[in-house]
Amino acid sequence: xxxxxxxxxxxxxxxxxxxxxxxxxxxxxxxxxxxxxxxxxxxxxxxxxxxxxxxxxxxxxxxxxxxxxxxxxxxxxxxxxxxxxxxxxxxxxxxxxxxxxxxxxxxxxxxxxxxxxxxxxxxxxxxxxxxxxxxxxxxxxxxxxxxxxxxxxxxxxxxxxxxxxxxxxxxxxxxxxxxxxxxxxxxxxxxxxxxxxxxxxxxxxxxxxxxxxxxxxxxxxxxxxxxxxxxxxxxxxxxxxxxxxxxxxxxxxxxxxxxxxxxxxxxxxxxxxxxxxxxxxxxxxxxxxxxxxxxxxxxxxxxxxxxxxxxxxxxxxxxxxxxxxxxxxxxxxxxxxxxxxxxxxxxxxxxxxxxxxxxxxxxxxxxxxxxxxxxxxxxxxxxxxxxxxxxxxxxxxxxxxxxxxxxxxxxxxxxxxxxxxxx
Amino acid sequence: xxxxxxxxxxxxxxxxxxxxxxxxxxxxxxxxxxxxxxxxxxxxxxxxxxxxxxxxxxxxxxxxxxxxxxxxxxxxxxxxxxxxxxxxxxxxxxxxxxxxxxxxxxxxxxxxxxxxxxxxxxxxxxxxxxxxxxxxxxxxxxxxxxxxxxxxxxxxxxxxxxxxxxxxxxxxxxxxxxxxxxxxxxxxxxxxxxxxxxxxxxxxxxxxxxxxxxxxxxxxxxxxxxxxxxxxxxxxxxxxxxxxxxxxxxxxxxxxxxxxxxxxxxxxxxxxxxxxxxxxxxxxxxxxxxxxxxxxxxxxxxxxxxxxxxxxxxxxxxxxxxxxxxxxxxxxxxxxxxxxxxxxxxxxxxxxxxxxxxxxxxxxxxxxxxxxxxxxxxxxxxxxxxxxxxxxxxxxxxxxxxxxxxxxxxxxxxxxxxxxxxxxxxxxxx
Numbered sequence: 001x002x003x004x005x006x007x008x009x010x011x012x013x014x015x016x017x018x019x020x021x022x023x024x025x026x027x028x029x030x031x032x033x034x035x036x037x038x039x040x041x042x043x044x045x046x047x048x049x050x051x052x053x054x055x056x057x058x059x060x061x062x063x064x065x066x067x068x069x070x071x072x073x074x075x076x077x078x079x080x081x082x083x084x085x086x087x088x089x090x091x092x093x094x095x096x097x098x099x100x101x102x103x104x105x106x107x108x109x110x111x112x113x114x115x116x117x118x119x120x121x122x123x124x125x126x127x128x129x130x131x132x133x134x135x136x137x138x139x140x141x142x143x144x145x146x147x148x149x150x151x152x153x154x155x156x157x158x159x160x161x162x163x164x165x166x167x168x169x170x171x172x173x174x175x176x177x178x179x180x181x182x183x184x185x186x187x188x189x190x191x192x193x194x195x196x197x198x199x200x201x202x203x204x205x206x207x208x209x210x211x212x213x214x215x216x217x218x219x220x221x222x223x224x225x226x227x228x229x230x231x232x233x234x235x236x237x238x239x240x241x242x243x244x245x246x247x248x249x250x251x252x253x254x255x256x257x258x259x260x261x262x263x264x265x266x267x268x269x270x271x272x273x274x275x276x277x278x279x280x281x282x283x284x285x286x287x288x289x290x291x292x293x294x295x296x297x298x299x300x301x302x303x304x305x306x307x308x309x310x311x312x313x314x315x316x317x318x319x320x321x322x323x324x325x326x327x328x329x330x331x332x333x334x335x336x337x338x339x340x341x342x343x344x345x346x347x348x349x350x351x352x353x354x355x356x357x358x359x360x361x362x363x364x365x366x367x368x369x370x371x372x373x374x375x376x377x378x379x380x381x382x383x384x385x386x387x388x389x390x391x392x393x394x395x396x397x398x399x400x401x402x403x404x405x406x407x408x409x410x411x412x413x414x415x416x417x418x419x420x421x422x423x
Numbered sequence: 424x425x426x427x428x429x430x431x432x433x434x435x436x437x438x439x440x441x442x443x444x445x446x447x448x449x450x451x452x453x454x455x456x457x458x459x460x461x462x463x464x465x466x467x468x469x470x471x472x473x474x475x476x477x478x479x480x481x482x483x484x485x486x487x488x489x490x491x492x493x494x495x496x497x498x499x500x501x502x503x504x505x506x507x508x509x510x511x512x513x514x515x516x517x518x519x520x521x522x523x524x525x526x527x528x529x530x531x532x533x534x535x536x537x538x539x540x541x542x543x544x545x546x547x548x549x550x551x552x553x554x555x556x557x558x559x560x561x562x563x564x565x566x567x568x569x570x571x572x573x574x575x576x577x578x579x580x581x582x583x584x585x586x587x588x589x590x591x592x593x594x595x596x597x598x599x600x601x602x603x604x605x606x607x608x609x610x611x612x613x614x615x616x617x618x619x620x621x622x623x624x625x626x627x628x629x630x631x632x633x634x635x636x637x638x639x640x641x642x643x644x645x646x647x648x649x650x651x652x653x654x655x656x657x658x659x660x661x662x663x664x665x666x667x668x669x670x671x672x673x674x675x676x677x678x679x680x681x682x683x684x685x686x687x688x689x690x691x692x693x694x695x696x697x698x699x700x701x702x703x704x705x706x707x708x709x710x711x712x713x714x715x716x717x718x719x720x721x722x723x724x725x726x727x728x729x730x731x732x733x734x735x736x737x738x739x740x741x742x743x744x745x746x747x748x749x750x751x752x753x754x755x756x757x758x759x760x761x762x763x764x765x766x767x768x769x770x771x772x773x774x775x776x777x778x779x780x781x782x783x784x785x786x787x788x789x790x791x792x793x794x795x796x797x798x799x800x801x802x803x804x805x806x807x808x809x810x811x812x813x814x815x816x817x818x819x820x821x822x823x824x825x826x827x828x829x830x831x832x833x834x835x836x837x838x839x840x841x842x843x844x845x846x847x848x849x850x851x852x853x
Contacts, residue, residue, distance in 0.1 A: 023796045025792070073789035101788075143731060149679050150682070288511065289507060297563060301562030304564070304566040365458060365531065
């Protein structure tokens with residue numbers, strides 16, 4: 001891949017520099033990889049929230065906020081996300097380019113100085129994090145985990161994955177588990193933190209018009225930290241044997257039902273057939289050109305939204321839709337009928353072409369967002385693939401109908417989840 | 424059609440503008456090096472336009488709630504199928520949305536921009552409604568309405584508006600109700616279409632790595648050579664008192680923790696242009712000075728666990744209405760409301776802080792510059808402000824003109840406790 005310039009800053013710590021002057025800002029993302037498992041997930045989710053509360057120099061929200069406001073409102077966000085069973089603690093900074101403002105100091109350098117403080121110089125009291133911050137963030141994390149229910153569409157997707165992968169690490173919610181929150185305190189979270197920063201691979205992306213030398217020197221000076229421990233990338237298990245289809249119904253006070261179907265594609269990201277899978281998914285449910293949109297919505301008026309989506313790292317696919325509760329069977333039958341059409345090869349040339357063009361359009365569009373560029377390359381690292389934007393476009397464009405039909409035989413229904421009203 | 428260029432040396436961007444003989448306003452903002460190009464064709468017609476007088480007619484036409492949104496859905500249908508198929512063939516991604524004030528049709532693509540532009544201009548100019556397709560859409564939009572009924576963020580906002588306004592249709596759901604859309608038929612759709620989709624009521628905005636002259640040429644070839652409206656569409660909005668409709672509104676939904684939105688009704692309304700832009704920026708700065716993450720109020724509410732990082736605030740500036748809104752999740756929304764009132768009273772006594780003002784002003788410039796990173800943000804922001812007679816290339820000058828005294832004045836006149844409402848969504852009792 002030559003879309004970025006790679007510098008190894010220390011063992012397991014990498015800088016990826018992507019020069020471009022098309023944005024008004026420079027974007028930095030810092031990604032810390034942890035193996036997703038139930039012992040650590042809740043600790044990982046809490047950690048960035050506590051780190052963002054105060055550093056050794058900027059000890060409160062207010063201090064941090066004032067510092068960033070002086071720098072023209074640098075955007076600072078943080079959290080955790082899952083890429084397969086890689087649990088990534090991430091930080092994001094979006095910094096106005098020096099050429100648009102009159103400041104004596106480089107905003108980029110100031111922000112990177114701050115980023116280093118957040119990650120490596122937290123506010124410590126008595127060999128632990130500040131107790132009040134930890135307790136407040138524990139409550140906030142608890143609210144966030146419980147708050148999943150507030151968006152029923154997201155809830156129905158996440159719950160389907162959770163039921164489907166009940167006995168796998170992927171079934172753990174990215175924000176962790178309510179039952180583990182109480183066990184966490186300022187001391188054991190700090191111990192976890194030390195473990196994380198000394199043993200996790202860290203990938204840093206810098207995208208923008210910052211000169212290469214400045215980017216490299218600054219990041220190297222601040223983040224080139226050697227460790228005695230080996231920083232090892234997490235891995236993801238892909239399940240290939242599917243038993244009987246699981247059926248889960250959950251009653252709740254809702255007016256609209258949400259139907260989610262979880263499938264196993266059994267195709268890892270680095271498999272050559274993954275490109276066929278992209279096209280398969282696009283024909284089935286990847287937009288207004290898809291079979292699901294045109295049949296479930298346009299022909300039968302059963303839904304306003306219906307889509308299919310891949311979880312590339314874990315080899316999963318999900319179909320989800322909001323329907324009238326009484327239309328459950330009708331909608332399920334139609335979705336499965338469309339799945340069958342795919343397997344039988346009832347795919348027109350127009351459908352294949354629209355799916356390829358739409359996928360190519362989606363990928364090329366990523367290059368207009370610094371965040372998505374970083375996220376794309378991070379995905380390449382996690383998935384062990386080396387496709388630059390134009391590489392993947394080329395591979396998708398070469399997919400044939402036969403490839404799509406072949407890959408469809410691999411895809412197996414695992415779980416049917418239905419969120420419905422209370423009787 | 425001739426295009427005028429306006430260059431901004433701070434932004435380092437150019438905006439091209441021209442008016443087609445039909446009255447259509449055309450804007451192009453080139454973004455060199457972008458993969459994606461984006462075009463938006465929009466009409467000044469939204470959910471609040473449910474009573475109007477067609478130019479040339481005398482009597483008032485009243486239409487069912489939700490019709491602007493319904494029309495937006497139906498315009499995608501053609502005699503020969505569906506517009507999405509035409510865009511899909513060229514790999515473009517098309518969409519549309521309806522707000523209180525506008526309906527916008529858009530596409531983004533990384534190839535064949537001018538062919539896609541042709542499709543956009545063509546389908547929006549050629550409606551095709553049948554009784555059968557209207558009926559089919561009632562089912563789809565019915566599910567969209569039901570989806571919003573279950574969406575606490577949507578409900579908390581519309582309940583908030585219903586508390587704020589006595590009569591203004593901004594209080595009504597954009598999609599209408601299952602009952603109101605049941606009264607829509609093809610004849611009413613055509614009447615609304617013929618009234619509001621006249622080129623002189625519309626704007627085309629395009630951005631991306633594209634050539635302004637070529638956009639003008641395509642517009643010239645595609646837009647029908649009709650005469651501009653000689654008189655304005657009569658938009659009839661009900662009389663709206665300065666007071667709020669009710670102090671508080673509550674609803675139960677399946678949520679884990681209460682959600683709330685509170686805010687102030689603006690009574691200084693009735694104008695657009697630079698004056699509106701200045702009020703908008705001033706109010707945004709002010710809100711940040713009162714309750715932004717750098718303030719003592721935010722710090723205190725956060726540390727007491729009364730708010731979390733879902734807390735947000737915003738100001739909406741339209742010609743016909745305006746309001747400040749803030750909210751998020753809270754175990755005790757009434758306490759938050761009380762503490763915000765107390766802080767406003769305290770600041771009214773002690774005065775606002777001038778150093779806060781200078782620092783927070785910078786944030787707003789940063790946010791404005793950042794908007795130019797994304798073709799979607801550019802088009803969305805320009806379209807919605809152009810219909811209010813605001814040209815965002817005036818932003819930086821207007822921004823610089825805002826003084827601490829402007830903010831103080833706005834503070835006293837807008838944050839009136841009598842004009843504050845609270846909307847709460849609570850979990851069902853177990």
